[in-house]
Amino acid sequence: MRLPRRSELSDQQEDFLMEAPFDRPVLCVGPPGTGKTVLALYRGALLNKKGDSVDLIMHSKLLNRYVERSIEELDMDIGSKTWHSWVYSLWGKGNGRSKLPELEQFLPDFMKAVGMVIAEKLVKPESMYWDHLIVDEGQDFPKEFYLFLTVLRKQEKIVLGRLPPGITIFADENQRMEETRNSTIREILSYMPEAAKYEVTANYRNSGPIAKLASFFYVGMSTGIPDTPKNVHGLMPQIRRFDSLKEELQSVVNWLHNNDDLSVGIIVPNRKVQTNIISIINALAAKIGLKVQKYSSGTDANTIDFYTNRTITVVCDKSCKGLEFDGVFIPQLQCYKTDGANEDFFKMKMYVMVSRARSYLQFSYSECSEKPQVLKMLPTPEQEIIKWRI
Amino acid sequence: MENIIDVNGLQFSHSNDRCCYFITSQRNLMSFLGAGMIVPASSQFRYKEDSRQCFEGAIPFWKGGIPALKESGGGFDKKRMVVVEYYIDDIKRYADNFIVADNTSLMIVNAPIPLLNVVTVYLDSDDEITDFVMRLPSDVIVDPKFFKVLPNLRIIEEEALGETKKVEDIALKVSFIDSFGGGLRALNQLTSLSLENVSYISDLFLVCLENFGYKALCSPLSYRLGCKTEITASAKCIIHRLFPILQGIKIEEGYDQFYILERLEASLKEEGNLSSEVAEWLVYVKRVLDTDIEVPILSDDGDLFKRAILLFLLRPNLSRLKGSVNSSISPGPIVLSIATFFAGYTDGLCRLETEYKGYYEEFNKFTKSLIGSLWNLSEVTMNISGLPPSDTSLSLVYELNQQALLQVPVQKIIILERVLELAKSVGCELSYNNDMQELLYRFNLEGERHQIVYIEMMNLQGGGLDVIKLVSPCLNLSGSKLKALTKNVAVDFLKRNSSDSMLCSFAFNDKRQAIVAQSLQVVNILSGDDFMILLKHVAVIADEYERDILGKDYF
Numbered sequence: 001m002r003l004p005r006r007s008e009l010s011d012q013q014e015d016f017l018m019e020a021p022f023d024r025p026v027l028c029v030g031p032p033g034t035g036k037t038v039l040a041l042y043r044g045a046l047l048n049k050k051g052d053s054v055d056l057i058m059h060s061k062l063l064n065r066y067v068e069r070s071i072e073e074l075d076m077d078i079g080s081k082t083w084h085s086w087v088y089s090l091w092g093k094g095n096g097r098s099k100l101p102e103l104e105q106f107l108p109d110f111m112k113a114v115g116m117v118i119a120e121k122l123v124k125p126e127s128m129y130w131d132h133l134i135v136d137e138g139q140d141f142p143k144e145f146y147l148f149l150t151v152l153r154k155q156e157k158i159v160l161g162r163l164p165p166g167i168t169i170f171a172d173e174n175q176r177m178e179e180t181r182n183s184t185i186r187e188i189l190s191y192m193p194e195a196a197k198y199e200v201t202a203n204y205r206n207s208g209p210i211a212k213l214a215s216f217f218y219v220g221m222s223t224g225i226p227d228t229p230k231n232v233h234g235l236m237p238q239i240r241r242f243d244s245l246k247e248e249l250q251s252v253v254n255w256l257h258n259n260d261d262l263s264v265g266i267i268v269p270n271r272k273v274q275t276n277i278i279s280i281i282n283a284l285a286a287k288i289g290l291k292v293q294k295y296s297s298g299t300d301a302n303t304i305d306f307y308t309n310r311t312i313t314v315v316c317d318k319s320c321k322g323l324e325f326d327g328v329f330i331p332q333l334q335c336y337k338t339d340g341a342n343e344d345f346f347k348m349k350m351y352v353m354v355s356r357a358r359s360y361l362q363f364s365y366s367e368c369s370e371k372p373q374v375l376k377m378l379p380t381p382e383q384e385i386i387k388w389r390i
Numbered sequence: 391m392e393n394i395i396d397v398n399g400l401q402f403s404h405s406n407d408r409c410c411y412f413i414t415s416q417r418n419l420m421s422f423l424g425a426g427m428i429v430p431a432s433s434q435f436r437y438k439e440d441s442r443q444c445f446e447g448a449i450p451f452w453k454g455g456i457p458a459l460k461e462s463g464g465g466f467d468k469k470r471m472v473v474v475e476y477y478i479d480d481i482k483r484y485a486d487n488f489i490v491a492d493n494t495s496l497m498i499v500n501a502p503i504p505l506l507n508v509v510t511v512y513l514d515s516d517d518e519i520t521d522f523v524m525r526l527p528s529d530v531i532v533d534p535k536f537f538k539v540l541p542n543l544r545i546i547e548e549e550a551l552g553e554t555k556k557v558e559d560i561a562l563k564v565s566f567i568d569s570f571g572g573g574l575r576a577l578n579q580l581t582s583l584s585l586e587n588v589s590y591i592s593d594l595f596l597v598c599l600e601n602f603g604y605k606a607l608c609s610p611l612s613y614r615l616g617c618k619t620e621i622t623a624s625a626k627c628i629i630h631r632l633f634p635i636l637q638g639i640k641i642e643e644g645y646d647q648f649y650i651l652e653r654l655e656a657s658l659k660e661e662g663n664l665s666s667e668v669a670e671w672l673v674y675v676k677r678v679l680d681t682d683i684e685v686p687i688l689s690d691d692g693d694l695f696k697r698a699i700l701l702f703l704l705r706p707n708l709s710r711l712k713g714s715v716n717s718s719i720s721p722g723p724i725v726l727s728i729a730t731f732f733a734g735y736t737d738g739l740c741r742l743e744t745e746y747k748g749y750y751e752e753f754n755k756f757t758k759s760l761i762g763s764l765w766n767l768s769e770v771t772m773n774i775s776g777l778p779p780s781d782t783s784l785s786l787v788y789e790l791n792q793q794a795l796l797q798v799p800v801q802k803i804i805i806l807e808r809v810l811e812l813a814k815s816v817g818c819e820l821s822y823n824n825d826m827q828e829l830l831y832r833f834n835l836e837g838e839r840h841q842i843v844y845i846e847m848m849n850l851q852g853g854g855l856d857v858i859k860l861v862s863p864c865l866n867l868s869g870s871k872l873k874a875l876t877k878n879v880a881v882d883f884l885k886r887n888s889s890d891s892m893l894c895s896f897a898f899n900d901k902r903q904a905i906v907a908q909s910l911q912v913v914n915i916l917s918g919d920d921f922m923i924l925l926k927h928v929a930v931i932a933d934e935y936e937r938d939i940l941g942k943d944y945f
Contacts, residue, residue, distance in 0.1 A: 007741040
């Protein structure tokens with residue numbers, strides 16, 4: 001992991017990094033894949049340079065694991081936590097044994113907490129000060145959390161003549177994890193009216209051709225998908241037919257052998273296929289010293305190694321959200337079933353899988369007498385979005 | 391002239407008649423710092439409107455002050471305004487024939503101006519300086535000592551421009567300087583590559599310069615290098631087509647190997663230059679990129695330039711190339727360094743990573759020399775000079791039009807220099823064969839016999855040992871003479887190798903197409919006396935074979 005150099009930043013990202021103020025809250029909004037987490041780390045590095053102590057919080061444990069490792073590699077002085085851990089720890093600093101009010105277990109009652117702050121019922125309010133808080137996945141936090149932060153940063157007994165604690169929030173309301181306990185951009189702004197708002201809309205994760213294919217499958221609101229930059233080159237995704245699963249997997253091994261400084265993910269439709277693939281690819285990979293690991297949503301995030309080169313991660317489609325790889329292989333297309341009724345569902349699934357790939361994407365199938373049903377759902381050769389090598 | 395900046399409330403009084411001032415913004419300043427030069431708008435990476443907007447992109451330098459400007463235009467933000475101060479004479483020197491207009495208050499310039507000549511860069515306040523410097527990405531290198539708070543500069547009167555020249559589009563010329571500079575800076579990493587042979591570098595530079603239309607020559611006074619690595623005709627043909635493609639790439643827009651390859655093929659076909667050899671090579675490269683076949687190990691063998699192009703296509707940027715050393719490709723140092731030049735050329739100076747730029751002053755001295763050697767010239771003479779060797783290194787300095795641009799350490803020559811000194815310490819003068827990069831000594835032996843011994847360098851395999859090979863030929867096997875190496879003859883050599891009195895061994899030497907007596911020695915632990923004993927031993931063993939078996943004195 002390294003921070004991007006200038007030419008790797010979009011104009012909007014550069015606007016944010018060069019101009020977003022430090023003396024008032026900042027909100028950066030953008031759809032998935034627009035580089036918000038990278039900007040969060042970059043902002044953290046700037047704040048470090050400025051001499052501020054930085055806390056970076058997020059909702060998902062998986063993202064937290066990813067970010068922790070990046071912070072380590074970048075040798076940054078940033079505390080990375082899940083939001084639960086940060087909120088309960090902050091409250092503990094100011095209130096000792098007096099517990100943070102809760103609506104239910106591990107769900108803070110921020111309105112009650114705000115009432116206590118305003119009523120000056122904190123035991124050690126000055127201990128609840130922080131230098132700068134960066135919130136990633138800000139849409140996944142309850143809206144009252146932002147009111148809580150605003151109230152804290154305006155309490156004289158907390159600030160004690162220092163600069164008000166800083167806040168930078170990154171959010172995308174299209175990615176809300178739950179229907180209720182989350183925040184819209186409008187709600188965040190309503191609780192932090194003085195926040196400076198920035199937008200990032202250009203696709204940062206995927207190469208041009210992959211972004212183009214992803215948008216082919218996208219069926220949500222237009223605000224939920226990043227803009228595909230014009231004239232962006234890259235390898236066109238391809239679809240290939242092989243005689244056997246072993247040959248399909250050999251193509252994965254070959255690709256990683258030729259690009260052994262990059263990461264590879266194989267996305268599979270179910271655990272049965274996952275087990276089958278692992279049993280075959282292990283032997284192929286071992287021959288040239290490649291490592292294979294499997295990931296599913298139940299897997300402990302700490303046991304997954306996203307960073308070592310020459311590693312193939314085999315992941316079920318349901319668990320691939322939030323992951324990204326340089327090369328993504330989607331084999332065994334014949335195992336994906338679709339009919340007219342669930343077309344949108346299938347497309348969204350495809351969108352999520354396709355958008356995991358940074359620079360290389362290959363669909364494939366084998367061992368089937370008829371062409372897989374899902375081929376009809378893919379762009380035609382004439383559309384020139386995908387290269388048909390069958 | 392349009393007014394472009396609202397400076398209401400500022401009182402201008404600071405004045406320096408020898409200086410001139412260019413008004414821009416922090417974001418444009420980032421680009422100048424990244425490239426080491428101020429350039430016209432059309433040549434700039436990520437141009438944001440500034441005072442150049444009013445002059446077709448050419449750079450306006452106001453003399454002795456800045457104009458009293460009322461109307462805010464071009465999206466200028468006073469807080470983020472930047473005023474760059476130069477000496478008028480410096481600008482004139484670089485602008486030369488590229489001054490678009492010049493009157494008593496304003497000089498408009500359409501040329502790249504080195505940042506090294508900047509007197510001061512003024513920003514709005516101390517807070518702005520601190521904030522700007524802190525926010526810069528790492529690849530934008532800066533020396534804060536050039537920044538000062540904008541003083542009350544003298545207000546100068548606006549004046550009619552008078553006669554103006556047409557603003558020529560110089561973007562392509564500036565872009566070449568940027569690209570070539572990127573390639574040169576990327577080669578700065580050669581220090582870690584332990585190169586034994588750098589003869590290819592001069593050829594690479596000449597091809598690159600010729601390709602852009604310069605009449606490029608190597609000075610006859612240049613340090614003579616062994617010509618081990620010449621560009622083959624087919625590689626030259628490919629490289630000629632490759633450079634313009636790479637120059638046109640904007641890395642922020644992404645690019646892929648097939649895109650380069652397709653354009654290369656199209657370009658070769660267009661010229662009618664697609665020989666069957668090159669066509670076969672294109673098919674092979676496509677298959678490797680398509681992972682239809684495994685990527686080969688790209689060691690320093692065969693056509694090094696074609697191998698370097700393949701390596702570049704497989705690892706098309708500097709950070710991936712750097713990582714390729716420990717990959718399955720395992721490129722040789724020469725192949726890697728040529729590919730590194732391609733990657734640096736593609737990036738250009740402006741987009742290059744910090745590690746290749748180095749420190750502010752050194753980087754800006756380099757860009758100044760680069761501009762001095764290439765801007766507004768049609769001929770380039772390259773001269774290579776060798777710096778006096780120190781105990782640990784010998785460096786070659788590459789100059790273009792008398793501007794030193796690259797210093798390359800040559801590892802193995804250092805070893806030979808040491809051997810030369812070692813022999814000299816015991817009164818023996820070895821001869822140096824520059825072309826072959828080897829030493830040699832002619833022994834006069836008993837019975838008026840003669841024997842030549844060569845001292846060759848070995849490929850370094852780490853461990854910090856400098857290893858040489860003492861080689862003395864005794865049986866010529868070139869051409870049809872190879873038939874003389876029958877089974878019995880070979881077995882006889884092997885038997886001789888097992889003799890207790892042998893401190894060396896017989897071997898077939900490919901380079902000399904001969905059976906030789908040879909001995910490997912570690913220079914680091916060798917005394918002068920021991921060296922001479924071993925050198926003579928190798929000579930005597932080879933000569934004895936000639937005398938006893940062949941009955942002649944060939945070598």
